[in-house]
Amino acid sequence: MDAVSLKNIHKTYDKGNVIAVDDVSFDVKKGELFGLIGPDGAGKTSIFRILTTVLLADKGSASVAGFDVVKEYRAIRNRVGYMPGKFSLYQDLTIKENLEFFATVFDTSIEENYDLIKNIYDQISPFNDRRAGKLSGGMKQKLALCCALIHKPEVLLLDEPTTGVDAVSRKEFWDMLKDLKQQGITILVSTPYMDEANLCERIALIQNGKILSVETPENIVKAFPVTLYAAKSDNNYKLLTDFRNFDAVASAYASGEYMRIIVKDEHPDSITLLKDYAEKFGNRNVEIKIIAPTIEDNFIWLSQKEANH
Amino acid sequence: MEEKVIICNDLTKQFGDFYAVNKISFDVYKGEVFGFLGANGAGKTTAMRILCGLSYPTSGKASVAGFDVYKQQESIKKNIGYMSQKFSLYENLTVSENIEFFGGIYGVERSEISMRRTDLIERLGLEKEVNKMVGELPLGWKQKLAFSVAIFHQPRIVFLDEPTGGVDPVTRRQFWDMIYEAAAGGITVFVTTHYMDEAEYCNRISIMVDGRIEALDTPENLKKNYSASSMDEVFYQLARGAKRSDN
Numbered sequence: 001m002d003a004v005s006l007k008n009i010h011k012t013y014d015k016g017n018v019i020a021v022d023d024v025s026f027d028v029k030k031g032e033l034f035g036l037i038g039p040d041g042a043g044k045t046s047i048f049r050i051l052t053t054v055l056l057a058d059k060g061s062a063s064v065a066g067f068d069v070v071k072e073y074r075a076i077r078n079r080v081g082y083m084p085g086k087f088s089l090y091q092d093l094t095i096k097e098n099l100e101f102f103a104t105v106f107d108t109s110i111e112e113n114y115d116l117i118k119n120i121y122d123q124i125s126p127f128n129d130r131r132a133g134k135l136s137g138g139m140k141q142k143l144a145l146c147c148a149l150i151h152k153p154e155v156l157l158l159d160e161p162t163t164g165v166d167a168v169s170r171k172e173f174w175d176m177l178k179d180l181k182q183q184g185i186t187i188l189v190s191t192p193y194m195d196e197a198n199l200c201e202r203i204a205l206i207q208n209g210k211i212l213s214v215e216t217p218e219n220i221v222k223a224f225p226v227t228l229y230a231a232k233s234d235n236n237y238k239l240l241t242d243f244r245n246f247d248a249v250a251s252a253y254a255s256g257e258y259m260r261i262i263v264k265d266e267h268p269d270s271i272t273l274l275k276d277y278a279e280k281f282g283n284r285n286v287e288i289k290i291i292a293p294t295i296e297d298n299f300i301w302l303s304q305k306e307a308n309h
Numbered sequence: 310m311e312e313k314v315i316i317c318n319d320l321t322k323q324f325g326d327f328y329a330v331n332k333i334s335f336d337v338y339k340g341e342v343f344g345f346l347g348a349n350g351a352g353k354t355t356a357m358r359i360l361c362g363l364s365y366p367t368s369g370k371a372s373v374a375g376f377d378v379y380k381q382q383e384s385i386k387k388n389i390g391y392m393s394q395k396f397s398l399y400e401n402l403t404v405s406e407n408i409e410f411f412g413g414i415y416g417v418e419r420s421e422i423s424m425r426r427t428d429l430i431e432r433l434g435l436e437k438e439v440n441k442m443v444g445e446l447p448l449g450w451k452q453k454l455a456f457s458v459a460i461f462h463q464p465r466i467v468f469l470d471e472p473t474g475g476v477d478p479v480t481r482r483q484f485w486d487m488i489y490e491a492a493a494g495g496i497t498v499f500v501t502t503h504y505m506d507e508a509e510y511c512n513r514i515s516i517m518v519d520g521r522i523e524a525l526d527t528p529e530n531l532k533k534n535y536s537a538s539s540m541d542e543v544f545y546q547l548a549r550g551a552k553r554s555d556n
Contacts, residue, residue, distance in 0.1 A: 039477030040448050137349050164474065166348040167505055167541060168548045192475050195506060195541070207477060237489040254485045256509030257528055296478045296506075303479060 001066050003155050003186035004028035004051060009060035011046050011209075020046040021057070022209035028155075028188050028202075033181045035200030036190040037295070043209040044190040045085060048159045051188070052082045065154045078106070081148035085160040087140050091133030095124055095143055098132055099150060106151035113152040116183065120176055121146050138169035145176065149185075156180065158189040162196065174199045194296040205299055212302040220298050227266060229274065230258035230291035233283040242281045248273060253300075260297065261288075312339040314466055314497045315360060319369035320378075322355050329355040331520035332369065337466075342488060342498045344508045347517030348548040353501055354470075356517070360499070361468055362386045374465040387416065390459035390496075393470035397455030400444030404435055407443055408458060415462035429457055449480030453487065460491055467491065469500040473507065485510050505541040516544060518551050 004027065011021040021043045028034040036044050049055035051064050053073035061068065067075040089098045099121075103109050114121075124142050127135070132143060141161060148156060158177075162170040174196065177187055189200070197203045198217045205212040205220070213220055233239040240259050243252040250264045263270050271288050278286040293301075315337035322330040330352045337343045347353045358364040360373050362385035371378040374388040398407045408429065412422040430439055433453060443451060452472060460467050469488075473481045488510070492498050500511065508514050508528060515525040524531060524547055528540055537543045 039480075040475035042477075164503065166503055166548070167544050168348055168551070171545060193504070194478060195504075237493045240486075240489070253482045254489060254510060255482065256506055299478050300482070303477070 001030065002027040002063075003030045003032070004034075004062075004064050004188055006047070006051075006062045007060055009047070009050060009062055010058045011043075011050065011055070012058055019209050021050070023060075024206075024209070024211055025060075026204050026211060026214050028186060030186055031181065031184055033177060033187045033199075033201045034189070035197055035203040036188065036206060037192075037194060037197045037203050037299070038190075038206035039192050041208075042206045044206060045159055048082070048084075048157055048188075048190065051157055052080060053077060078151070079154045081151070081153035081156045083144050083148045083156075083158045083161055085163065087132075087144065089132045089140070089144055089147060092131060094129050094131055095135070096128040098143060099146055102147040103150045108151050110150065113150060116152055116180075117146045117149050119179060120149075137165055138172070141165060141169065141173060142176075145173075149180070153185065155186045155188065158187065160190050160192065162191055162193065170196070194294065194299060197295040203295075205295075205302060207299075207303050207306070210306065212299070212306060217295060220295060221293055224293040224298055224301060226262055227270070228291050228293045228297060229261040229263070229270065229288055230255075231261055231274065231278070231286065231288045232258045233278065233286045235283065238281075239278055239283045239286070242278060242283065243274070246274075246277055248277075255297075258287075258289075258291065260291070313337065314339050314375075315343075315371070315373050315499070317360075317369070317371045320356065320359065320366050320371045321368045322352075322359060322364070323367040328520045330359070330366070333517070333520075333522045335515055335522060335525055337497055337499060339465075339497055340492050340495050341513065342492050342500065342511045344511030344514035345499060345501045345517070346505075346508055346514055346544065347501075348551050348553075350553040351517040351548075351551065352520040353517055357468060357470065357499075357501070360385075361389060361391060388465045390462065390464040390467035391470075392455050392459040392467070392472055394452075394472060394474040395470075398443045398451065398458060401442055403440050403442055404430070404446070404454065405439050407454070408461065411458045412461050415464075417462050425461060429461070433457060449476045449483075452476055452480065453484060456484065456487055456491075460496055464496065466497040466499060469498065471501055471503060473502065473504065481507075505539065505544050508540045508544075514540070516547050518548055519553050523547050 007025050009021050009024045012019050038044055050057050050062060053069050053076050064076045065079045099110055120142050124139050162173055181187060202216050204214045236259060240252055240254055243249050243261055248263055250262045252259060252261050274288050275286050313336045318334050319332045320330060321332050345353055359366050359378055362382035366378060373385045376384040408426045409422055430436055473484055488498050502508060513527050515522050531543045535543045535546050
């Protein structure tokens with residue numbers, strides 16, 4: 001049995017004028033760490049709200065922990081832990097009060113499932129009496145995760161838990177998720193950060209309400225259909241502009257230290273060809289090499305393919 | 310000798326006995342894309358507010374576009390542009406009205422505004438959206454428009470505070486194209502970001518930890534010096550020892 005299953009889910013807003021979720025289907029296996037990766041407005045939050053039974057889909061069916069999101073919503077609510085994208089704990093309650101509140105609501109106690117939250121809670125418990133509104137971003141995030149775990153959920157639904165959080169806190173957060181996975185909890189997590197996709201076992205790439213691909217991060221990268229070249233010079237902007245005017249180049253885009261180039265026709269001497277062209281136009285210290293595509297390169301490739309469809 | 314557009318010497322901002330910014334020194338050159346990184350709470354926002362002429366330092370020296378941060382705040386404001394993910398444009402003004410409003414605020418002549426507006430609308434391909442409310446545009450378009458508006462008055466420097474948060478990768482790359490174009494045209498770009506891969510787009514990067522600048526170099530040299538394969542690793546090595554975080 002899959003821990004989470006969506007079948008042809010549709011969701012529109014504004015009397016059908018805005019399509020938020022467009023025929024989305026995917027399954028998350030029991031115990032899996034699954035990522036929903038896409039930019040703002042892709043439909044991630046609508047999917048989370050449908051799965052947590054706080055929003056009804058227009059069409060399609062979905063289940064969580066084996067229960068139907070419409071008919072058996074009560075059973076689901078006791079079995080999922082949900083961390084919404086917006087910080088939703090009580091700002092005027094302290095760390096301890098928030099935790100006790102959520103424990104009581106689920107008819108349990110902090111002690112009962114202490115093992116599950118111990119590693120995370122230990123990091124914030126020195127500030128037990130501080131109000132949630134006064135915590136740093138990283139601490140709020142840890143408290144929210146503790147509250148989502150307090151009733152020992154089977155499935156954890158985390159909507160953009162790392163957005164706006166700095167790189168160090170983000171890394172710590174992903175380490176915590178790996179620990180929770182070890183304890184058998186299924187995790188569905190969304191993020192706009194493409195680099196976080198590699199930390200999931202499987203990912204669904206989503207844009208404009210449509211799923212572009214569901215795969216392991218390795219396979220998504222492997223599926224990249226063409227050779228990707230990386231290039232740099234003393235003046236990357238000039239080099240980029242020159243390559244865009246080159247007939248043999250299909251696309252060229254900036255990407256950090258090295259820009260990315262895709263050529264129209266694969267050729268064994270493509271590197272020399274590109275280099276000669278660049279030097280002819282006065283670019284200095286030109287370096288060109290073949291580079292492995294990233295999840296982001298794939299996302300761009302897939303979304304452009306979808307757009308040309 | 311390259312022209313310096315930002316000069317900072319021992320710049321410090323103290324709140325009581327808390328040093329939000331603690332003796333930072335660095336220069337930024339004309340046409341440079343300068344990445345200003347740091348963990349949450351490291352002091353980036355405080356430093357940036359001083360450089361934008363919005364807050365006085367406690368001690369140290371700094372000049373922006375040749376103007377002193379203590380005595381010439383108003384001149385600084387006229388010579389810089391600013392854009393952030395949170396505040397950019399007025400959602401309930403149209404595309405055209407936003408351009409007019411911000412152009413006017415920055416003292417661009419009326420006739421000049423309408424000329425540059427036509428040109429800008431054409432370059433962004435927003436001809437059909439010109440009378441739409443900005444709130445109705447997709448996020449990516451909003452961000453591209455906001456950047457164009459921030460440099461509409463042709464400032465010497467543009468400050469970008471996490472400009473690309475949440476936008477899709479295609480738009481993010483188009484956005485960086487616009488940044489490179491502005492820099493090639495002589496505008497200095499001062500940018501903060503949480504995307505470490507994005508830091509690699511910058512010519513040079515500074516990394517702040519607990520109010521101090523702990524590292525400043527090209528992405529290539531930083532990776533070399535910290536034996537790291539990515540900026541993410543460099544950042545982690547430097548910032549994991551941080552004592553402070555945000556509020």
